[in-house]
Amino acid sequence: MHATSAAQFASSTTRIAPDLEQVRDDVWALGMPMPGGHIPYSLLYLLRDSADGIHVIDPGWDSKSNLQRVLRALASLGAAATDIRSITATHLHPDHIGMGPRLKQASGAPLQVHATEKEALYARGVGGWSPSVFSHVLDDWGVPANRRAEIEAILSATPPHPDVHVDRVLANNERLDIPGFDLVAMLTPGHTPGHLSLRDDARSIMFTGDHLLPTMHAGLGLGGPTNTNALTDYLDSLDTVSVYPDHEALPGHGYRFSGLAKRAGKSARHHLKRSREVAEVVADSPDSTIWQIAERLTWTAGWNRLEGFFLFSALSQTAIHRDFVAADGLARIAAHHR
Ligand SMILES: [Zn+2]
Structure with a gap:
């Protein structure tokens, strides 16, 4: 590039x-x-x-x-x-x-x-989340009770x-x-x-x-x-x-x-590296919730310092990678490194 x-x-x-x-x-x-x-x-x-x-x-x-x-x-x-x-x-x-x-x-x-x-x-709303769907998602992700309020607050705090x-x-x-x-x-x-x-x-x-x-x-x-x-x-x-x-x-x-295609390749590798990290955590503890996976990943700001919207975003990205790995992600990671 x-x-x-x-x-x-x-x-x-x-x-x-x-x-x-x-x-x-x-x-x-x-x-x-x-x-x-x-x-x-x-x-x-x-x-x-x-x-x-x-x-x-x-x-x-x-x-x-x-x-x-x-x-x-x-x-x-x-x-x-x-x-x-x-x-x-x-x-x-x-x-x-x-x-x-x-x-x-x-x-x-x-x-x-x-x-x-x-x-x-x-x-x-926040990208179309309704409060009831949002609450269900937080249950699904295993967000601890003492951290729910700050995440739920972004629904009303974030301008539509x-x-x-x-x-x-x-x-x-x-x-x-x-x-x-x-x-x-x-x-x-x-x-x-x-x-x-x-x-x-x-x-x-x-x-x-x-x-x-x-x-x-x-x-x-x-x-x-x-x-x-x-x-x-x-x-x-x-x-x-x-x-x-x-x-x-x-x-x-x-x-x-x-160098558009080279940059695209670099972006793919960046995201697939994260997927591999998530795959390792899941392989080690298959029953982990999204919350439990996320707290074992490395975050630039540090996991303990993520709050509110940034915490939500971290969980949401983790869920995308976990679902990707659970579907055909591992095959795609392998294909990319052939
Ligand atoms: Zn944008």
């Missing part, structure tokens, strides 16, 4: 959102600041079609100042909000879709996501997904209506169940959202409960994007890069 933009690469270390940068003749990237400090910015993309219409990919975090930032960027291209013809979000997280409604209001352009993402957005009205849904392999572009939506579930990556073969670019990132590995199963295993989905989705190893990756955070 190599950074293909020195400016964006520098931004990933200074943690200051990068300025508008031209990526192709008719494609630009703009860093969008995010609150919280954990991840400093997302990357918004502007496409100019052959009829001078503007198309936005991943509007970014919702704020008045971020809207002004986009309007200034448009002005520098000789365009305005009213030139926006479509707004597409790779997935439902507020650092990607958040400013969608505000941008829609300013432009009148339709907002589009994959159908699964629309469903999850409309389900609201932004109040987003989706105008159009995109299907897997659908070609977006952008004159002069050949942009194809690829369903790449794993990070969220309806995550899209978008590729344009003529320009040899792929918008990878949070599916494939240069500075971190995508978290899994962060779009609400599903019937499929997020890791199985994620590995399949890495294969999906690896069919295009020479496309330049235009990710949702960090910096654009080449």
Whole structure:
């Protein structure tokens, strides 16, 4: 993997959102600041079609100042909000879709996501968890009584997904209506169940959202409960994007890069290493609950320091790996190391 933009690469270390940068003749990237400090910015993309219409990919975090930032960027291209013809979000997280409604209001352009993402957005709550289902899950995971309250509290404490009205849904392999572009939506579930990556073969670019990132590995199963295993989905989705190893990756955070397939391989190994760790604990103590497995794993922050949402996230990731290992995970781990 190599950074293909020195400016964006520098931004990933200074943690200051990068300025508008031209990526192709008719494609630009703009860093969008995010609150919280954990991840400093997302990357918004502007496409100019052959009829001078503007198309936005991943509007970014919702704020008045971020809207002004986009309007200034448009002005520098000789365009305005009213030139926006479509707004597409790779997935439902507020650092990607958040400013969608505000941008829609300013432009009148339709907002589009994959159908699964629309469903999850409309389900609201913490990725669609209802309190009764949530309580059942915590029972299932073997969460001790004295730790339940802090996890249950995240249901009410975590702000719901932004109040987003989706105008159009995109299907897997659908070609977006952008004159002069050949942009194809690829369903790449794993990070969220309806995550899209978008590729344009003529320009040899792929918008990878949070599916494939240069500075971190995508978290899994962060779009609400599903019937499929997020890791199985994620590995399949890495294969999906690896069919295009020479496309330049235009990710949702960090910096654009080449070596997309190599990065995908590294992300697979990162997650499978965790699966092996979980498999070892399960082999040693087959009756362990999710809680008992998780407390035997290594955590960057230290198991005893995980609280509230981070504790929930740790348990949820552990459950994904345990279920993966219990299904066909061991065979997939072996296949990956052949
Ligand atoms: Zn995300």
